[in-house]
Amino acid sequence: MKLFFMKPMEVKSVAIFMAIICLSSFSAFAADREIKLTGKYLLIPIANHDAKIRPGKLTVSVDDVLIFSCGAKTAAKEGQIAWWAHIDLSEYKGKTVKVSHPNSKHFMSSDEIKNTMPLYQEKGRPQIHFSQMRxxxxxxxxxxxxxxxxxxxxxxxxxxxxxxxxxxxxxxxxxxxxxxxxxxxxxxxxxxxxxxxxxxxxxxxxxxxxxxxxxxxxxxxxxxxxxxxxxxxxxxxxxxxxxxxxxxxxxxxxxxxxxxxxxxxxxxxxxxxxxxxxxxxxxxxxxxxxxxxxxxxxxxxxxxxxxxxxxxxxxxxxxxxxxxxxxxxxxxxxxxxxxxxxxxxxxxxxxxxxxxxxxxxxxxxxxxxxxxxxxxxxxxxxxxxxxxxxxxxxxxxxxxxxxxxxxxxxxxxxxxxxxxxxxxxxVKDLEVLRDKELSSLKNKTLSGAENKVVLSPKQKLVEFNVTIKADDQAEELIFSFDGVPLRYNFKRGGFIPENGKPHGRSGFSLDGTPRNFELRVYIDEASVEIFAEEGSAYFILPRSAETVGEPVKEISMTVNGGSATIKSMTVHKLKSIWKKSNQKEVDRSE
Known part of the structure; x- marks a missing residue:
């Protein structure tokens, strides 16, 4: 089912149904297995999307106390493993757990989390936003x-x-x-x-x-x-x-x-x-x-x-x-x-x-x-x-x-x-992520034959700040972030996407119909996050499927009708929030 095309209440109802299915499927075929906890994690191989395996009910018990219960689609053989889930059982380390699941052959205990790809460096993994490990x-x-x-x-x-x-x-x-x-x-x-x-x-x-x-x-x-x-x-x-x-x-x-x-x-x-x-x-x-x-x-x-x-x-x-x-x-x-x-x-x-x-x-x-x-x-x-x-x-x-x-x-x-x-x-706390300045402009006018500015950051993590002043004849200002378009309509005082329909409701409009405003944009591996006029309007958009995880090749600005002046503009490279075990920053922007 495509949950994102449902109403929010329908999504939650479906989630309850899915949880019930996960916890009831194949429970009659569950097999018990005892595993000695030599490490603090119980590792569970999750089957890939194409594996023809239905989820089964997973329970984990210690000394007859139920400590974990859910549905899980686990890999039956190594070639089916997409990634490894884990349950933190550090409070029971040294004990023996009883695992019940139709397919627990590859479950194991370890002090280390197992990865099928470099942790926090997976393609598309947010690098300036928090995301859960698994x-x-x-x-x-x-x-x-x-x-x-x-x-x-x-x-x-x-x-x-x-x-x-x-x-x-x-x-x-x-x-x-x-x-x-x-x-x-x-x-x-x-x-x-x-x-x-x-x-x-x-x-x-x-x-x-x-x-x-x-x-x-x-x-x-x-x-x-x-x-x-x-x-x-x-x-x-x-x-x-x-x-x-x-x-x-x-x-x-x-x-x-x-x-x-x-x-x-x-x-x-x-x-x-x-x-x-x-x-x-x-x-x-x-x-x-x-x-x-x-x-x-x-x-x-x-x-x-x-x-x-x-x-x-x-x-x-x-x-x-x-x-x-x-x-x-x-x-x-x-x-x-x-x-x-x-x-x-x-x-x-x-x-x-x-x-x-x-x-x-x-x-x-x-x-x-x-x-x-x-x-x-x-x-x-x-x-x-x-x-x-x-x-x-x-x-x-x-x-x-x-x-x-x-x-x-x-x-x-x-x-x-x-x-x-x-x-x-x-939040101002994010300023610690700001790295070297990649480019800047001041008092650049967009009009006539020179009505476009193109920047090439060639970095994955970018902060873009611009202050714009337009004349009375300017009709529209168009920004593009590697194919993610953003149009500002001066008559409406709001942002309009390529299909011509207003972006949501009034929240995409600035206060009044200003011809002077500022825009702050954060580009991560999979998203473009936009703050307009000190946060009068805020929205977050996905990067195009072709550019997820790729360096930002182009940021452009164009004016339709009249002219607009870029009073100031800066582009900064950003640092990743993730750290390696040696405490050095994982810099994913190169």
């Missing part, structure tokens, strides 16, 4: 900052590069640029099993949030280390909690209270925040009330994180709520709340701890090309930093990873001609 990702989850670390979690299928087996991947960073991947935060499919891993849910672990329990509401704190709490949808129960007392390294489900909230019909994706004025916890969760058209965000409040009271319901939003507060134009005396859905459509308003009321002109959008993003809870200095799921990458079918994430985007709320609206800019 498997599929979709929604960002559980994003939280604590004790100098940003925690990024996500919907992960660790046993395949397709959607399914939803668990929570996990990585941490001290600088929002370089990331260390950790073992799974949450794992699923333990329903009906009493003796199971502490982090194992009943069903699939769908999207949710994480936060720091600063006041020890759950009473789980150990010593001075604050408890990190994850809120997620357990597909067999409802909205559930898990907690970590070791700075997010391991999570334990709150089994004595889960689920803390159950929907009357359909719902998922809890976002939980602390509301200081009312000394209450607030949950915002996607819900369908009475009929598919009556969907939106349900607000709930709680004093103990366990008993929840429904308050207001805001119609018109879909999936993965995000809810945060921002100062208007940087003025902390003028704070507003922003309610956002999975498609990054948002509404600005006021919130008294129980009721959210819009104060804007209805829903607006700024962010395009990604989906189901989230912001870090408790980010320092009041920053609101968003990371979204990029689902447009054109990558190989047998690569060990699939999908990716946006750059971290800092969101601000500003007064514009269209009311109070979000702006999305790349």
């Amino acid at each position: 498997g599929w990702n979709n929604d960002t989850n559980g994003m939280v900052y604590y004790d100098g670390e940003y925690h990024l979690m996500w919907q992960s299928n660790p046993m395949g590069n397709n959607m399914g087996n939803q668990m929570w991947g996990h990585a941490v960073s001290k600088d929002l640029v370089h990331w260390q991947e950790l073992p799974l935060a949450l794992r699923g499919f333990g329903k009906g099993v009493e003796k199971r891993h502490a982090s194992m849910a009943d069903g699939a672990c769908y999207s949710g949030s994480a936060f720091v329990d600063h006041n020890n509401t759950l009473g789980k704190q150990k010593g001075k280390t604050k408890t990190i709490v994850a809120a997620f949808t357990d597909t067999k129960l409802g909205e559930s909690l898990a907690y970590s007392t070791d700075k997010g390294r391991t999570f334990t489900l709150l089994r004595e209270h889960n689920p803390v909230y159950t929907h009357k019909k359909i719902g998922r994706d809890p976002k939980i925040i602390w509301h200081e004025p009312t000394k209450s916890w607030v949950m915002v969760v996607f819900a369908i009330k009475e009929g598919a058209r009556n969907s939106g965000m349900q607000f709930l409040v709680s004093k103990d994180l366990v008993k929840w009271e429904e308050t207001c319901f805001v119609k018109g939003f879909n999936e993965c709520p995000e809810f945060f507060q921002l100062p208007v134009d940087g003025d902390k005396n003028k704070m507003k709340w922003v309610l956002m859905g999975a498609d990054a459509n948002y509404m600005v308003g006021d919130f008294n701890g129980r009721e959210f009321k819009s104060t804007g002109k209805g829903k607006m959008d700024t962010i395009h090309g990604c989906y189901a993003g989230q912001c870090f809870s408790h980010a320092p200095d009041g920053r609101v930093i968003y990371v979204g799921w990029v689902r447009t990458l054109k990558l190989g079918k047998d690569l060990p990873f699939n999908q990716g994430f946006t750059l971290p985007l800092e969101l601000t709320l500003r007064t514009s001609q269209r009311g109070q609206r979000l702006f999305a800019s790349p």
Whole structure:
């Protein structure tokens, strides 16, 4: 099935069906095998796309405790191996695990992860964006900052590069640029099993949030280390909690209270925040009330994180709520709340701890090309930093990873001609990736016979910055990044693709119809990420299939009608975020 042509709710329904199929297929033919854990990983060979093998149910147990469960399509012979998945079992090293799967012949234990191609150097692997080491990702989850670390979690299928087996991947960073991947935060499919891993849910672990329990509401704190709490949808129960007392390294489900909230019909994706004025916890969760058209965000409040009271319901939003507060134009005396859905459509308003009321002109959008993003809870200095799921990458079918994430985007709320609206800019932390300057221009006029500028970076990782001033007769400015076109229409004040239809909705328009604006572009191995006019419009596009993983050959600018002046323009080579074992940068841009 082609999931990307379905509606978001249909995609998630199909994912549940796929997970059920994966966990039920051939279970009657599963064969048990014992493997001595001589290393910290259990390595599992994933079959290539063309292998005529159906997935089977995989379970792993230690001392009669279920520690892993999912569906997996594994290779029956060496020639079928596309890549190696792994399960981190370092806590059980030295023990013997019982593996149950129809095809476990090539499973093995090792202290090293096995690669069929150089790790983090696979063609198309994002080099300035974080991506998970193995498997599929979709929604960002559980994003939280604590004790100098940003925690990024996500919907992960660790046993395949397709959607399914939803668990929570996990990585941490001290600088929002370089990331260390950790073992799974949450794992699923333990329903009906009493003796199971502490982090194992009943069903699939769908999207949710994480936060720091600063006041020890759950009473789980150990010593001075604050408890990190994850809120997620357990597909067999409802909205559930898990907690970590070791700075997010391991999570334990709150089994004595889960689920803390159950929907009357359909719902998922809890976002939980602390509301200081009312000394209450607030949950915002996607819900369908009475009929598919009556969907939106349900607000709930709680004093103990366990008993929840429904308050207001805001119609018109879909999936993965995000809810945060921002100062208007940087003025902390003028704070507003922003309610956002999975498609990054948002509404600005006021919130008294129980009721959210819009104060804007209805829903607006700024962010395009990604989906189901989230912001870090408790980010320092009041920053609101968003990371979204990029689902447009054109990558190989047998690569060990699939999908990716946006750059971290800092969101601000500003007064514009269209009311109070979000702006999305790349975080300044990314400037450490800037390498040598490749080219620059100042005060270059495009008009008449000289209405085109062509640059040849010949690098894989590029940052492009330009400031443009056009005269009153200029009709259109055309940028092209190795065949990825971008048209700016001066009359509309917006970006229009080659087929002539507006790129999405109003979010691709700048504020008003400016003839002076700046453009910042980041080009990675598989994507082109664009910020216009300080983030008034943001979008991420895939590179063409022919240019994925290749050096950028050409960046061009052309004006139609009138003239435009390039006030300033710079092109920089960027460094990769990945490091080899010797701690030197893996420079993939040559």
